[in-house]
Amino acid sequence: MSIRDVTVTIAVQQPTPILGGFGKPLILGSSTAGKDFKNYADINAVKVDYPASTEEYKAAFALFAQKNPPAEIAIVSRKTGAAPVTLEDLLPSLFLKDWHFLVTTSTVVADIIAIADAVEADKSRQFVARTSSKEDLATIKAKGYARTFGMYHKNINNYPDAAWVGAVGSLPVGSVTWKGWTLVGIEPMDIDATELNAIHALGANTYLTKAGTNVTSEGKTFSGDFIDFIHCEDYIVYSIQYEVQDLFNQAQAALTKIPYDNRGIAQIESRVRTVLQRSFLQGMIAADNDGVPLYNTTFPPRSQVDPANIAARNYPDGQFELVIAGAIHNTAIRGTIKFA
Structure with missing residues (x-):
């Protein structure tokens, strides 16, 4: 935790039903040797450390390809080779760094849960996960995370989650909602209202076509809170x-x-x-x-x-x-x- 003399707490009063520099993304990847936390201002700088074939590069490409890309991103690669570093060991040190939205290259549900647990406990950042598994969505939804939101898509190889953060995350806080965004480089899902409702019931968001425009379907976290x-x-x-x-x-x-x-x-x-x-x-x-x-x-x-x-x-x-x-x-x- 950072050292400070000021503590701010907010009690969120939910309404009674009648019949409610700050968008910098961090890519968390993994590799045999690992790589330390580093900042990047454009995709060419990323390519120096992460070739185009790496998952870290693909996530960064999706971030920078958007119409309102972040001015800067960060990438860290967790070591998985000899003397591997676990997520539980790595995550506490990451909360001492400068970033707000975490994107991970992993789609393993156990990794997503570990990251989401840490983000929820820290209470200062947000995490977006991508998955093509409704079974995994149900597992994540059961945790009720307020600081983790999910992007469900049948094709997750081009990082629709990172594209979403790239399109919205760095805009002035409070000026936008996360629903209805067109993502560069992401194909919409061909789904009907029944499947859309099922995805939303599992706490996730997706990407589809509405009135002829490709847009993000919602803007909620797994707890049902709005991302913004x-x-x-x-x-x-x-x-x-x-x-x-x-x-x-x-x-x-x-x-x-x-x-x-x-x-x-x-x-x-x-x-x-x-x-x-x-x-x-x-x-x-x-x-x-x-x-x-x-x-x-x-x-x-x-x-x-x-x-x-x-x-x-x-x-x-x-x-x-x-x-x-x-x-x-x-x-x-x-x-x-x-x-x-």
């Missing part, structure tokens, strides 16, 4: 941690401090509100009928803080809440035809 919702949550948490830590760092650099009084508290609250306003402008937070952002902050003054916390120099009472904007995925429209 998890992405937004991660963005807000990380951004607040960064902004408030930066406030502390700047005070130290200026040979001063954040005073434990209403002035210092206001400085912390201001940094939080800056993140929330930016999140609103990017489309993460909803607006009311007057266009006012639906978020607020509560940072009690020093006079309302437990003296024990003041003595310990700990301010644990800051809070914020927001209404997530979401996106419209489906609609029902009624019309009337009149003859007079």
